[in-house]
Each structure stands twice: as structure tokens, then as C-alpha cells.
Amino acid sequence: QVNLLQSGAALVKPGASVKMSCKPSGYTFTDYIVHWVRQSHGKSLEWIGYINPYSGSTNYNEKFKTKATLSVDKSTKTAYMELSGLTSEDSAAYYCTRTGMNWYFDFWGPGTMVTVSS
């Protein structure tokens, strides 16, 4: 069964960076693109960007181009997202999810909650 395991909650100070992980299982890691989605408290969902684990190619939402950096480690079959220059507005749940040939998100991780506070 498909599962996306995400790293635990993080409390970080303003101006700092945080790196979170997403480790899929139950399918071939390089066959599906990994996406990241943000959900601020009580708000809707925003697509951050994707990484192709096979090629390493990335595509970012213009809004997050200077905020997020996506990477993968093919040896450990893990995807990562690093967020930099954190402010209180970055406090949110961050989900990893995947797409296949069609671009709808089918399986999701449980989310990583990031709280930015001094």
C-alpha cells in the first residue's frame, strides 16, 4: 500500500531555515513526481512545487521560488523540502503528495507542522 512518511513537527525561530523529509513507500520512488503543498491554519491549500525523483528536475510556484528548495536522495528514496528566511506567515502544515501520468494528487503524507516563533 502506498504511504508517504513525513518528518515531525518543527519549531523554528524567525529568519531561520527548516528542512523536512518525505519518504514514500509502496511504489517505485522514481515512477511518480513528488509535490509539496502548504496549508496555513484554517486556510486553503497552495501548491509549492514539484521534483521529479528520476531526473531531479524541479518546478516551483512563482510565489515560493525564493522560499522553498526541493531535493531528493535516490539512495534513501527520500524527498526533501527546505524553507528559508522563515517568518510567522510560514507557520503552516506542509504536505508531500504525488502525481502520476495525470496531474491530480492521489496519495498524501500526514503533513509536517512548522511553527515559526521566537
Added chain:
Amino acid sequence: DIQMTQSPPSLSASLGDKVTITCQASQNIDKYLAWYQQKPGKAPRLLIRFTSTLESGTPSRFTGSGSGRDYSFSVSNVESEDIATYYCLQYVNLPSTFGAGTKLELK
């Protein structure tokens, strides 16, 4: 970017009711529309893809329809387990964009 206008923001229903949610895209999205259910503290769950195709495990009381810019999602015979927030997603173009969500509550 394609804007998705979802309405209503909230709905109050009794058990057994039928409810309908709509999403309007800012341009034609050629039926590349999905619907998700999200319960508090949980990740979204895919219910419907390509406007009307039920994902495996989605009860048949959930239906979707539409074309062009206008889409709708209905829940017939609302059950207590359907209490959640529902989102539409267009995936015809990047960036993929979601509607603002509709919170379904029990009357």
C-alpha cells in the same frame, strides 16, 4: 494562474440531505478537476478525479459533474462521516490551484 472560485464557504445539512458545492475556474479547464475531502488534522483525501471519476473506495453517494469553467460536487444522503471540508483542484495547468474550501456541518 487559474483562479478557482468555490462556493458556498460553508454548508449546514441534516443527515440524509443532498448538498451541492460548485467551483468555477477563471478559464476552461477541460474537466481536469478533482475533489478532496479533508477532516481536521488530516491530509486531504482524493474522492473524485477528472470531474466525475470516483476514486477507489469513494462511496457512490459522492458525484461530480461539469465542463468548461463550471463544475459541481454533490453528496447525497449525507452521513455523519461526511462532515469535513471539501476542496476542488484544477490540474490542467501549473500552478495547480485549489478552491477556498467548503465546510460541511451538521444542522
